[in-house]
Amino acid sequence: AVQPREEEGAMAEAGVLLTEEPAPAALPSTASPMKMTVRSGPDTAGGLAAVGFRTAKYLPHEWHQNNNALYLKAFSGCEQAECNRAEAKELTELSSAAAQRAQEHATAALVQRLQDLHLWKVKLQTEIEELDAETNLxxxxxxxxxxxxxxxELPYAIATDNLxxxxxxxxxxxxxxxxxxxxxxELELIRNIQELLKRTLMQACNQIRINRDQKEICEMDWSDKVETYSIDDKCERYSNQSTNIQFHPGTVKFExxxxxxxxxxxxxHDNVFRAxxxxxxxxxxxxxxxxxxxDTSEDLRRQCAAVNEAFARRCEELDDAKHKLEHYLKKTLKEIGDQETTIAALKQAIKDKEPPMKVAQTRLYDRSFRPNIExxxxxxxYRLVSEVEELTESIASLKKKLMESEQSLRNLEDTRMNLEREIAVKTNSIFIDKQKCMAHRARYPTVFRLAGYQ
Known part of the structure; x- marks a missing residue:
């Protein structure tokens, strides 16, 4: 009797209203199925009353046992459901908090990633701009x-034309x-400078090509980062309230x-470093x-000055030589004139000796006809013979001197011709050096042009 009361109290505490006999002691939920007892013997009261009827009824304790099992099952189910609800609520809260934390961490990671992208984007853009400016320079x-x-080409043409x-x-x-x-x-210097400038120009072209290639690489990297920044910025703006979010199960992987x-x-970093x-x-x-x-422009102008100075000295030498030749030509012409005068005087002197010679010879001839002892x-x-001899000797001396004077005149004429020819040569040389070469060299480029500024 005590045990049923305790069970009744327990059921009352559980909130179950009992109107029947208290349930027996609780059985495990896995209790064996109830046994069915069929009493139909003739010796039983039931058997006597139910003669001719099919009797298959439960015993009272079995009825109570069945009810108790149902009560226990309902109680256990409610208790389990309550526990499940509590666990579900806790799990929901935990999962919501975890999802929120994960989303916040992902958002923070995106923010950090955006900062990194912005940093590298700025560095790359700076390098691109600086490299582009440097390439333009x-x-x-x-x-x-x-x-x-x-x-x-002009100095080379001038030097070649001068030669x-x-x-x-x-x-x-x-x-x-x-x-x-x-x-x-000067020609050798110009050729050497041309070779040097050609090699340097090739180096500049190669460096420009390398700069542009590296700029293109940086631009591609910058473009990728700009696109990635746009994507990550859009991702960072996503929230649970966004209307353009959806499931993409296939993307949950690492490429x-x-x-x-x-x-x-x-x-x-390597792109920036190479840039x-x-x-x-x-x-x-x-x-x-x-x-x-x-340096090359200074060297060329220095060599140009050296050539011009050499031309100036050479022209001065030619002018001096020409002036001396003209001076000697003037003297030679004067001597030629004097010599011609002398020759004319000698010829006249020889001619002047003819009458005295004729007189003396005529006298001798006439006196040769003197008769006999006369x-x-x-x-x-003796005087006439001596006179003829003197005149003959004088004429011979005059003729010899005339021959010498004529030879001297011929020599002077040759000298005059040589001097005139040499003066013409000097005049031609001066014309070439002054009018041709030095006048052409007046077009020599300035240092400013030789340095490539024009």
């Missing part, structure tokens, strides 16, 4: 090299003088070709080009 230097190479013009000098002025030596030096954060940073290296190489090359153009070698005869 290098292109300017390349254009200076091209202009300098084009400008060198060709001076080949038209006449002997004996066709000499390998200081001017020719300096002109050959095999995906880079790691380390390789991602290294890729952009810096190429920019530095370009700056150094620009400095080299500037120095080369400055044909005497008297003083007159």
């Amino acid at each position: 290098l292109v300017g230097q390349k254009q200076r090299l091209e202009r300098a190479l084009d400008t060198l 060709r013009c001076r080949e038209r000098r006449q002997h004996p002025d066709l000499v390998s003088d200081e001017v020719e030596t300096e002109l050959l030096k 095999e070709s995906a880079s790691t954060p380390e390789t991602w940073v290294k890729f952009s 810096e290296q190429e920019k530095l190489a370009s700056i150094n090359l620009r400095t080299v080009i500037d120095n080369i153009l400055h 044909l005497c070698r008297d003083e007159v005869q």
Whole structure:
């Protein structure tokens, strides 16, 4: 009797209203199925009353046992449901908190990623702009090299033309003088400078190509980061209230070709580093080009000055030689005139000796007809013979002197011709050096043009 009361109290505490006999002690939920007892024997009261009827009824304790089992099952089910609800609520709260934390962490990671992307995007953009500006400066230097190479054609043509013009000098002025030596030096210097500028121009073209290739690489990296920044910025703005979110189950994986954060940073770092290296190489090359153009232009102008000075000295020598030749020609012409006068005087003197000779010879001839003893070698005869001999000797001396004077005149004429020819040669040389060469050299480019600024 005590046990049923305790069970009744327990059921009452559980909130179950009992109107029947208290249930027996609780049975496990896995109790064996109820046994059915059929009493139909003739010795039983039931059997006597139910003769002829089918009897298959439960016993009272079995009825109570069945009810108790149902009560227990309902109680256990309610208790289990309550526990499940509590666990479900807790799990829901935990999962919501975890999902919120995961989303916040992902959002924070996206924000950090956006900062990293912005940082590298700014670095790449800076490098692109600086490399582009540096490339433009290098292109300017390349254009200076091209202009300098084009400008060198004029000095080369001038020096070549000077040498060709001076080949038209006449002997004996066709000499390998200081001017020719300096002109050959100038030609050699121009050829060496042309080769140097061509090599430097090739280096500049290669560096420009490398700069543009590296700029293109940085631009591609920058473009990828701009696109990625746009994607990640859109992802960072997504929230649970966004209307354009949906399920994408196939994306929950790692791509095999995906880079790691380390390789991602290294890729952009290497691009920036190579851009810096190429920019530095370009700056150094620009400095080299500037120095080369400055030095070569100065060397050319210095050699041009040396050639001009050699021309000036040579022209001065030619002018001096020409003046001396003209002076001696003037003296020679005067001597020729004097010599012609002397020859004329000698001829006249010889002619003047003819009458005295005729007189003396006629006297001797006439006196040779003196008769007999009168044909005497008297003083007159001696004087006449002596006179003829003196006149003959005088005429011979005059004729000899005339011959000498005529030979001297011929020599003077030859000298005059030589002097005139030499003066003509000097005049031609002066014309070539002054009017042809030096006048042409007045068109020599300035240092400003030789340095490629025009």
